[in-house]
Amino acid sequence: MKIIQKFTLAFGLFLMVTTIYAQDKPNIVYILVDNWGWGDIRIQGGSIPTPRIDALAQEGLRMTNFNVESQCVPTRSAIMTGRLPIRSGTHRVTYGLPYGMSPWEYTLPELLSDAGYNTALFGKWHLGDREGRLPTDQGFDQWFGIKNTSDEAGYSSTAQFDSSVVAQPYIWEGEKGQPSRKVKPFNLESRKTIDREIIERSEAFIAQQAQSEKPFFTYISLTQVHPPWGYHSDFDNASGHGLYGDILMELDYNIGRVLDSLSKAGLAKNTIVILSGDNGAVTDMGGGSTGPWRVGFTGYEGGLRTVGMIRWPEKIKAGRVSDEIFSTLDWMPTLANLIGEKKRIPQDRPIDGIDQSKFITGSQEKSDREHILFYIGEDLFSVKWRSFKIHLKTTETIWSPIQTYQFPPVYDVANDPHEDNNLIKFNMFAHSWVYAPMEKILQEKATSMQKYPNIKPGVDFEGY
Structure with missing residues (x-):
């Protein structure tokens, strides 16, 4: 007791x-x-x-x-x-x-x-x-x-909406x-x-x-x-x-x-x-x-x-x-x-x-x-490191085609918030050193993603 x-x-x-x-x-x-x-x-x-x-x-x-x-x-x-x-x-x-x-x-x-x-x-x-x-x-x-x-x-407001194809x-x-x-x-x-x-x-x-x-x-x-x-x-x-x-x-x-x-x-x-x-x-x-x-x-x-x-x-x-x-x-x-x-x-x-x-x-x-890695879908579009922004791909609006580059443009968003002045172009590659920290970041992520592969959309993943 x-x-x-x-x-x-x-x-x-x-x-x-x-x-x-x-x-x-x-x-x-x-x-x-x-x-x-x-x-x-x-x-x-x-x-x-x-x-x-x-x-x-x-x-x-x-x-x-x-x-x-x-x-x-x-x-x-x-x-x-x-x-x-x-x-x-x-x-x-x-x-x-x-x-x-x-x-x-x-x-x-x-x-x-x-x-x-x-x-x-x-x-x-x-x-x-x-x-x-x-x-x-x-x-x-x-x-x-x-x-x-x-x-x-907005689906059901369209004249052609068919609830047998897509449910209400x-x-x-x-x-x-x-x-x-x-x-x-x-x-x-x-x-x-x-x-x-x-x-x-x-x-x-x-x-x-x-x-x-x-x-x-x-x-x-x-x-x-x-x-x-x-x-x-x-x-x-x-x-x-x-x-x-x-x-x-x-x-x-x-x-x-x-x-x-x-x-x-x-x-x-x-x-x-x-x-x-x-x-x-x-x-x-x-x-x-x-x-x-x-x-x-x-x-x-x-x-x-x-x-x-x-x-x-x-x-x-x-x-x-x-x-x-x-x-x-x-x-x-x-x-x-x-x-x-x-x-x-x-x-x-x-x-x-x-x-x-x-x-x-x-x-x-x-x-x-x-730093920030910015993906749109499967594609890495930009890398922000400190006040620098490096663009691997760009699109001017949500509706625009995608642009790729031989030499990714670099912007200093602290002094150029609208990202108009490409430092690689205007400073004749003097800022190409900024590619180095980006490379280090991307190598680390690639190694991690090789060890822990990305999950595919919709897959019932059960663990590594």
């Missing part, structure tokens, strides 16, 4: 210590905006007022050299895994071909769930559209949103351990209100978590600012500057509601809030600004840089602005270290993300990252 009592007491103490330990961990809210230009916020030169976003930027660290991947799928994969998407077979958007993140990948929500977090996704997934590759298969306790791209909202797209919801369920058709009408529904569900989740003894992670993946254009009727002509301006005002309002829900629940102080875009604006489709950087959805800086900021009251100094290099790949290892769970970062595969916790918290001013 005494043995049973001792066991019961010991187990009770274990649960109590585990609960206290979990309560000490910060909550994490990641708000991801789709196709968001670096210059789409007022604090970075935008013409449309974005007061809630600007205020958030001043309450923590705003990164002006925050780098993403080339398209929706690869950026989301990078956030989830900390691995170059080319490794995971998630390096491009596919239409009608197998795709999605392999269940073998160990994701950020899986890491956080294993560390005692409640997890939820509200919004766009775009990392697999079949059972086994949905959010609740990859670490989320629950989800609501769309499986694929916002493009699908839907908005979905689901819980871990159960099949996901259809909520309603995703079309041009529901496209107008989906972000409002995402926000309302996020608010309800946050309010619910205030009563929980566990920390939480919520990934709020908004569909704005991705075509087809549509927004809630509350914002009809709100900006006085047309459709795109109205969408940006709705976006600012929605982000403000998330922040308000944290404050109302008494959770703001112990919550890390991350706000970023997934790729630069497509500026020739009705709006969007890449700021001083050359055009988005290319290997130029307008395709690499987007909005990036993080707030953690009393841990990250308010009002800090940095132009140090940070990659979306860095979130997984950085967050794992910030919450004291670096032991959960996988050791059986290459992790391309870098722990940037010292940079984020301000214990060091310099980033630990010196």
Whole structure:
């Protein structure tokens, strides 16, 4: 009997210590905006007022050299895994071909769930559209949103649409351990209100978590600012500057509601809030600004840089602005270290993300990252090293042909943000020494990829 009592007491103490330990961990809210230009916020030169976003930027660290991947799928994969998407077979958007993140990948929500977090996704997934590759298969306790791209909202509006060839797209919801369920058709009408529904569900989740003894992670993946254009009727002509301006005002309002829900629940102080875009604006489709950087959805800086900021009251100094290099790949290892769970970062595969916790918290001013590799599909388009940018291939717009070079052009983006002055040409090869660090980086990656071959898109990979 005494043995049973001792066991019961010991187990009770274990649960109590585990609960206290979990309560000490910060909550994490990641708000991801789709196709968001670096210059789409007022604090970075935008013409449309974005007061809630600007205020958030001043309450923590705003990164002006925050780098993403080339398209929706690869950026989301990078956030989830900390691995170059080319490794995971998630390096491009596919239409009608197998795709999605392999269940073998160990994701950020899986890491956080294993560390005692409640997890939820509200919004766009775009990392697999079949059972086994949905959010609740990859670490989320629950989800609501769309499986694929916002493009699908426009499918049924075309006169030739044939649902026997491509099924009518839907908005979905689901819980871990159960099949996901259809909520309603995703079309041009529901496209107008989906972000409002995402926000309302996020608010309800946050309010619910205030009563929980566990920390939480919520990934709020908004569909704005991705075509087809549509927004809630509350914002009809709100900006006085047309459709795109109205969408940006709705976006600012929605982000403000998330922040308000944290404050109302008494959770703001112990919550890390991350706000970023997934790729630069497509500026020739009705709006969007890449700021001083050359055009988005290319290997130029307008395709690499987007909005990036993080707030953690009393841990990250308010009002800090940095132009140090940070990659979306860095979130997984950085967050794992910030919450004291670096032991959960996988050791059986290459992790391309870098722990940037010292940079984020301000214990060091310099980033630990010196370079960015920028792929478009299977092709490496550019390498950024320090302030230099080397282009192996270029395309002038998302619709343009691809150009290759005998001598890759080199630009100094610190002094030439629009990448107009090719230093190889104008300085008569004096800057060709910049090829040397690029060669070293590429040799290291090639060696790693030979040891750990890249996963093919859609393959059910089972490990190295």
